[in-house]
Amino acid sequence: MSRIYNFSSGPSMLPLPVLQEVAEKLVDFDQTGMSLIEMSHREKIYDGIHTETIALMRKIYEVPDDFHILFLQGGATMQFGMIPLAFLHKGSLADFIITGTWAQKAHADASVVGKTAVVWDGKSDNYARIPSQRELQFSPNATYVHLCTNETIQGIQWQYFPETNGIPIVADMSSDVLSRRIPWKKFGLIFAGTQKNLAPSGLAVVFVHRDFAARARTDLPAYLRYDLHIKENSLYNTPPTFVVWVMNVTLKWIQSIGGLDEIERLRDIKAEMIYAAIDESGGFYKTNIPKESRSKMNIVWRMGSDELEKKFVEEAKKEGFDGLKGHRSVGGLRASIYNAMPIEGVKALVDFMRHFQHRYG
Numbered sequence: 001m002s003r004i005y006n007f008s009s010g011p012s013m014l015p016l017p018v019l020q021e022v023a024e025k026l027v028d029f030d031q032t033g034m035s036l037i038e039m040s041h042r043e044k045i046y047d048g049i050h051t052e053t054i055a056l057m058r059k060i061y062e063v064p065d066d067f068h069i070l071f072l073q074g075g076a077t078m079q080f081g082m083i084p085l086a087f088l089h090k091g092s093l094a095d096f097i098i099t100g101t102w103a104q105k106a107h108a109d110a111s112v113v114g115k116t117a118v119v120w121d122g123k124s125d126n127y128a129r130i131p132s133q134r135e136l137q138f139s140p141n142a143t144y145v146h147l148c149t150n151e152t153i154q155g156i157q158w159q160y161f162p163e164t165n166g167i168p169i170v171a172d173m174s175s176d177v178l179s180r181r182i183p184w185k186k187f188g189l190i191f192a193g194t195q196k197n198l199a200p201s202g203l204a205v206v207f208v209h210r211d212f213a214a215r216a217r218t219d220l221p222a223y224l225r226y227d228l229h230i231k232e233n234s235l236y237n238t239p240p241t242f243v244v245w246v247m248n249v250t251l252k253w254i255q256s257i258g259g260l261d262e263i264e265r266l267r268d269i270k271a272e273m274i275y276a277a278i279d280e281s282g283g284f285y286k287t288n289i290p291k292e293s294r295s296k297m298n299i300v301w302r303m304g305s306d307e308l309e310k311k312f313v314e315e316a317k318k319e320g321f322d323g324l325k326g327h328r329s330v331g332g333l334r335a336s337i338y339n340a341m342p343i344e345g346v347k348a349l350v351d352f353m354r355h356f357q358h359r360y361g
């Protein structure tokens with residue numbers, strides 16, 4: 001078997017031991033004579049996995065007891081609509097900080113549902129930076145402030161969490177969930193699609209504070225009701241049991257390598273290696289993102305011409321690196337280095353970058 005280094009932005013690579021365990025147990029789960037994905041979600045065995053996954057998430061991510069943890073379908077995109085439907089009551093207002101594509105999409109959906117205010121928009125800088133605290137002024141009557149902690153496409157990430165005068169933050173952490181410690185007190189709700197740092201695609205994990213959740217509308221169709229999902233422990237209807245199972249195995253893998261401390265340590269080493277290769281290339285590889293806004297999950301850069309970028313992607317592919325093409329809306333290159341990407345993969349990529357520059361620089 002030869003596995004390549006997969007730098008895809010999502011769905012993205014999972015840790016090899018996780019894939020191996022799932023493969024090994026796929027046909028016969030713990031001598032039950034059937035697969036976990038063939039079992040009823042009301043059976044004891046699935047229920048055990050489900051409950052354990054929530055407990056593992058709480059422990060590893062240090063989620064306080066006053067936050068509910070939910071598994072909701074429709075991915076992160078569903079949360080773009082579901083949050084304003086539930087929390088943007090008539091007469092209330094949500095503040096948005098627009099840092100890139102994903103904050104933009106969330107804002108567009110919320111605007112369909114209710115009243116929003118854009119408190120900052122990075123458009124004039126082509127979404128190449130995160131605002132500083134000084135640039136942010138929130139609406140005194142805002143119900144929540146929406147932000148995206150890591151813009152997967154633009155490659156920028158909040159390195160701090162803003163002070164909002166006590167207004168709860170609603171954060172899209174799809175592409176940096178479980179990659180760092182969270183000051184939970186600032187947040188009303190955090191959501192993240194599973195397909196980058198946690199599992200295959202198919203779910204959003206939602207962390208919602210008890211008091212914030214209490215304000216959600218209940219006069220909505222069943223699936224849109226946070227109160228119902230809380231009451232039913234995310235088993236109101238049939239969950240994607242496979243996704244929850246793989247998340248369970250991934251969380252145990254995180255625990256086995258040393259938890260959040262080790263994740264943070266590896267994350268910094270990996271990101272610094274690639275940024276160093278860019279910064280030390282004398283302009284062969286370029287980024288105009290200031291250091292304090294650079295993402296540690298999705299590293300984007302440009303090269304002298306479209307042809308050179310194309311050649312980079314082609315040659316990288318031949319050498320066993322995939323997923324390096326930037327998002328079609330922005331072009332350039334992008335290396336997504338989520339928790340599952342081993343240091344060896346980043347080392348190999350950086351070596352490739354240096355060789356490529358040697359040949360074409």
Ligand code: PMP
Binds near residue numbers: 151153
């Ligand atoms: N937010 C962010 C930051 C993302 O990166 C993505 C997907 N790449 C989404 C939201 C949308 O997620 P989904 O496809 O799970 O709806």
